[in-house]
Each structure stands twice: as structure tokens, then as C-alpha cells.
Amino acid sequence: MKNTRFVLLALTVVLMARTTPAQDTKLRASVPFDFAVGERVYPLGEYYFQSLAGNDAVIRVDNTQEPAAGNVLSNACTGITPSTKTKLVFHRIGDNYFLYQVWIEGHLSGREFPRSRMEVQLAQNHVQPELVIVAAKMLR
Numbered sequence: 001m002k003n004t005r006f007v008l009l010a011l012t013v014v015l016m017a018r019t020t021p022a023q024d025t026k027l028r029a030s031v032p033f034d035f036a037v038g039e040r041v042y043p044l045g046e047y048y049f050q051s052l053a054g055n056d057a058v059i060r061v062d063n064t065q066e067p068a069a070g071n072v073l074s075n076a077c078t079g080i081t082p083s084t085k086t087k088l089v090f091h092r093i094g095d096n097y098f099l100y101q102v103w104i105e106g107h108l109s110g111r112e113f114p115r116s117r118m119e120v121q122l123a124q125n126h127v128q129p130e131l132v133i134v135a136a137k138m139l140r
Contacts, residue, residue: 025051025059025102025111029088029136035097036116037061037072049088049102049136051111059102059111074102074111082106086136091129093122100131104138 030046048062052071062069083103091098098119103110115123123129 025049025056025104026139027086027102027104027136028139029134031088031134033097035090035099036118037070037099037113039116039118040070040072042070048139056111059113072113074113076109077101077112078109079103082108083110086138088134088136090132090134091119092132093119093127093129096122097132098129100129102136 027049028047029049031042031044033044035042035044042061042063043066045066046064048060048064050060050062052058052060057074057076059072059074060069061072083105085103086105087103088099089101089103091100096118098116099113101110101112119129
């Protein structure tokens, strides 16, 4: 009986996850400092952040001034209350900025980026990251 309940619970969770619509991330932000996402560093400037069609885990990062764009894997993250603003959240360690999360106004879930090697190394020196928030604009 205990195994049957576990199997039914597991199936329910899987079915709910498959029917939950993907959050389409498509926003624009002016980032006033150089920043890293994954192992790549981007210069300050105007950026578009957009999830790939059918795969909200991959976020495309486009600088409006440069032709090269990057694709970055992200993980889902959730909050207790819906986000009050569309925003980018960065970790600042010393003079280094690392994109940490992307949130869209009105949503309980956002996207979170894995820590880069450089961020992990800086954190191992017992430097506590400071959160820096940059306002973004949702695009349709």
C-alpha cells in the first residue's frame, strides 16, 4: 500500500511538471558593468535575454553592440511571492559581477545560472557576494 501511494504521488508530480507551461523569458536590460555568465565575460551595454523556443533552460544572451551571442544553461528557481519587478540579479564579489538570476514581474519562478569557476574560486576565499539588481523590461 505504501509503495502504491508513492508511485501515484510520483506520477502526479511528473504529470504536473509536464503540463506546466514553460516560462518564456524575453527581456531587455542595460547592464552598467562587465559581467560573467558561465565561463564567458560580457562587456557593459544593452542586452537582450531570451529563452530558446521549446527550451526555457537555455537563455540566449545578446549584446546589441556586438554580433556574437552566447547561449547559457539555467535552472528553474522559485520564490515565496511573485516577483514585483522584471530584473536581473547579479553577485558582486570585489570588482567582478556574475549573473545569478533572471526574474519576470508577476511570476513565482525565475531562472538561475550555475556558478562559474571564477565565482567559486572567489567564494572559496570567504568573500561573501553582494546582490546587485538591474531593472529589465519584458518584451513581447
